Amino acid sequence: MADHPDAIRAGLQFTESQDLHIKENFVKVEEVKFLVIPQQYLWAEDLSNNEKILMSFIRMADQKDHCWASNTTLAKWTGLTVGSLKNLIMGLKKKGYLEQVSWDGRHKRVIKCLK
DSSP: OTTSHHHHHTTOOOOHHHHHHHHHHOOOGGGOSOOOOOHHHHTOTTSOHHHHHHHHHHHHHOBTTBBOOOHHHHHHHHTOOHHHHHHHHHHHHHTTSEEEEEEOSSSOEEEEEOO
16 A cells, blocks of 8 residues: 555555555455465475465565565565565575566665566
8 A cells, every 4th residue: 555664665656546446455464364376386396485475475465566565574474584585585586586676775675576
């Protein structure tokens, strides 16, 4: 959502209609009772189980072809430490699953699923 701290950190701005659409369709992770692991990740032999789960959460949080969730948020969702999460993201970028769309050098990072 536009007022979500991660969206603010990423500098995302939405029109009123986009914000309403996101609020109506946004799924709070705390309310998720199960996580769907897309088939391309489930059967990928080059992904660890943690990478499959992380990619599934990133895909779930994908808004407008990118994911603005911070490492802290993704770590909370996956139950991983921020350090482990950073290592997984670096590995997924090397494997061609993720691309870093933007980074301000400190706080704002936006990633995009490539596969």
